[in-house]
Amino acid sequence: MGLLDDFMVRALLAGLCVAAATGPLGCFVVWRRMAYFGDATAHAAILGVALALAFSISIFIGTLGVALAMALAIAALTGRGWAVDTTLGVLAHSALAFGLVAVSFLPNVRVDLSAFLFGDILAVSRHDLAVIAGGSALVVGLMVWRWSALLTATVSEDLAHAAGLRPARERLVLTLALAVVVAVALKVVGALLIAAMLIVPAAAARNFARSPEAMAVWAVAIGALSIWAGLRASLIWDTPAGPSIVSVAAVAFALSLSLGALMRLR
Amino acid sequence: MPDLPGPGVSAALITARGLAVAFGGGPVLRDVDLEVRAGEIVTIVGPNGAGKTILLRALLGILPPARGRVTRRAGLRVGYVPQRLHIDAALPMPVRRFLSLPRRQGAAVQARVLERVGVPGIEGQPMTTLSGGQFQRVLLARALLAEPELLVMDEPTQGLDQPGTAAFYRLIAAVRAELGCGVLSVSHDLNVVMSASDRVICVNGHICCEGTPQAVLDAPEYRKLFGLGTGGALALYRHHHDHAHDHGGVAEPAALEPERVRDREVG
Numbered sequence: 001m002g003l004l005d006d007f008m009v010r011a012l013l014a015g016l017c018v019a020a021a022t023g024p025l026g027c028f029v030v031w032r033r034m035a036y037f038g039d040a041t042a043h044a045a046i047l048g049v050a051l052a053l054a055f056s057i058s059i060f061i062g063t064l065g066v067a068l069a070m071a072l073a074i075a076a077l078t079g080r081g082w083a084v085d086t087t088l089g090v091l092a093h094s095a096l097a098f099g100l101v102a103v104s105f106l107p108n109v110r111v112d113l114s115a116f117l118f119g120d121i122l123a124v125s126r127h128d129l130a131v132i133a134g135g136s137a138l139v140v141g142l143m144v145w146r147w148s149a150l151l152t153a154t155v156s157e158d159l160a161h162a163a164g165l166r167p168a169r170e171r172l173v174l175t176l177a178l179a180v181v182v183a184v185a186l187k188v189v190g191a192l193l194i195a196a197m198l199i200v201p202a203a204a205a206r207n208f209a210r211s212p213e214a215m216a217v218w219a220v221a222i223g224a225l226s227i228w229a230g231l232r233a234s235l236i237w238d239t240p241a242g243p244s245i246v247s248v249a250a251v252a253f254a255l256s257l258s259l260g261a262l263m264r265l266r
Numbered sequence: 267m268p269d270l271p272g273p274g275v276s277a278a279l280i281t282a283r284g285l286a287v288a289f290g291g292g293p294v295l296r297d298v299d300l301e302v303r304a305g306e307i308v309t310i311v312g313p314n315g316a317g318k319t320i321l322l323r324a325l326l327g328i329l330p331p332a333r334g335r336v337t338r339r340a341g342l343r344v345g346y347v348p349q350r351l352h353i354d355a356a357l358p359m360p361v362r363r364f365l366s367l368p369r370r371q372g373a374a375v376q377a378r379v380l381e382r383v384g385v386p387g388i389e390g391q392p393m394t395t396l397s398g399g400q401f402q403r404v405l406l407a408r409a410l411l412a413e414p415e416l417l418v419m420d421e422p423t424q425g426l427d428q429p430g431t432a433a434f435y436r437l438i439a440a441v442r443a444e445l446g447c448g449v450l451s452v453s454h455d456l457n458v459v460m461s462a463s464d465r466v467i468c469v470n471g472h473i474c475c476e477g478t479p480q481a482v483l484d485a486p487e488y489r490k491l492f493g494l495g496t497g498g499a500l501a502l503y504r505h506h507h508d509h510a511h512d513h514g515g516v517a518e519p520a521a522l523e524p525e526r527v528r529d530r531e532v533g
């Protein structure tokens with residue numbers, strides 16, 4: 001009988017929680033050119049789903065575990081330079097392919113794959129919502145707590161070092177946050193589009209923002225707007241929720257380009 | 267060694283013993299023994315690719331030593347001006363935000379330090395739109411804001427105009443007097459280095475020679491590396507200074523007169 005009995009309210013709240021986490025984290029993904037890194041980690045989530053179903057553990061734990069393993073493996077493989085395009089491209093797509101193959105091997109389980117690929121935000125339960133809210137809060141907390149160090153290490157690991165910070169630890173914070181976001185966003189936008197939720201709102205925010213903090217706040221706002229409008233569109237036209245949300249974000253990005261140009265003209 | 271610390275001289279801020287740095291293959295830098303004490307201006311010179319940047323980065327703990335040991339005084343506050351810094355265009359970073367990395371700095375403090383390094387009033391400008399010389403000055407401003415006990419600078423005068431370079435060395439002398447910090451820098455301005463440093467270290471894969479500027483100038487290793495015929499560059503340098511005098515954008519008392527620079531160069 002509460003507000004939470006309404007599936008639309010649960011969906012919207014879940015989406016807003018995810019947007020709050022993907023906003024600031026997405027900014028770092030853009031600043032550090034980690035787009036493929038995000039993709040590879042997100043695609044690994046499908047493998048996590050397969051393992052979770054095979055061993056009957058919670059999907060959340062399964063995806064979190066595999067995403068974390070993938071993110072740590074990539075971080076170790078690529079070392080300091082995260083923009084190792086080809087390696088990451090190979091990892092990103094093979095993670096997805098192996099995941100899909102693994103799911104097809106599962107005996108006696110009829111899995112609705114599209115729910116994991118494209119999200120199933122309208123089916124968010126109270127329990128899902130609690131997990132999503134908790135994971136998002138953890139990521140937002142990490143971002144706020146480490147903000148200054150993360151930003152310094154992003155500008156230059158050498159400067160961070162000289163200032164007494166430990167850039168390797170900040171990289172680990174980002175890796176951890178990325179795995180948590182993948183695990184909580186799976187239900188909302190699906191494995192294929194988690195990276196889009198990280199990158200598109202942040203890229204749109206870049207066109208307005210004059211400081212890193214402003215960019216993070218704008219990214220959250222644009223992400224939240226996309227969730228809300230994408231959900232409405234999905235309800236009205238019966239389109240899949242995840243792709244609808246990302247489509248709205250893409251339109252916001254296009255608009256931000258022209259608005260940004262106008263702002264610079266003034 | 268001509269400059270062993272006597273009694274009463276402060277302990278070293280940073281010390282390297284038998285330091286070597288390698289990337290995969292053989293060492294690019296080896297057998298480095300070095301220390302910098304508070305209040306001392308030490309300058310590293312050497313040809314391109316000699317390992318000067320590598321040495322600074324190893325001293326700061328950015329690069330792990332392949333051999334040997336680096337000791338920094340516990341909790342040492344370092345101001346670092348790197349040789350190169352690229353800020354990605356995807357990151358909106360106005361000067362005022364850059365100066366607050368990693369610690370917040372008030373507007374008044376920022377205005378003062380920017381004025382001091384000769385770029386007043388550019389707080390709101392994005393870092394990516396600064397000219398090379400402006401960027402260099404902002405890097406220095408940020409390093410000074412750390413109230414460093416040790417100022418480490420890698421070719422800090424690159425891209426500075428002539429009066430700016432002269433003003434820069436006066437500023438460093440003033441900062442040293444004010445904060446009592448040690449200064450360790452890399453420079454290719456050989457002539458100025460020789461007059462503005464307490465100690466010069468000549469590096470080329472290892473330490474070729476070191477000591478007072480005069481001792482280094484007289485050392486055969488130095489002469490072999492840089493030759494004696496700096497006459498051309500020297501003449502150019504002098505010519506500029508005859509006309510430039512004091513209009514560097516720095517509001518510091520002149521600690522270093524152009525005349526003195528010339529005397530040293532000739533002597």
Ligand SMILES: Nc1ncnc2c1ncn2[C@@H]1O[C@H](COP(=O)(O)OP(=O)(O)OP(=O)(O)O)[C@@H](O)[C@H]1O
Nearest residue numbers: 289294312313314315316317318319320321349452
């Ligand atoms: N990341 C790296 N990997 C492999 N070799 C490197 C690396 N960085 C530097 N080197 C090598 O180490 C040597 C010393 O480089 P360093 O940057 O210290 O030169 P430098 O003395 O600062 O030169 P310059 O005056 O041109 O700045 C060079 O031969 C360079 O090629």
Ligand SMILES: [Mg+2]
Nearest residue numbers: 318319349420
């Ligand atoms: Mg160098």
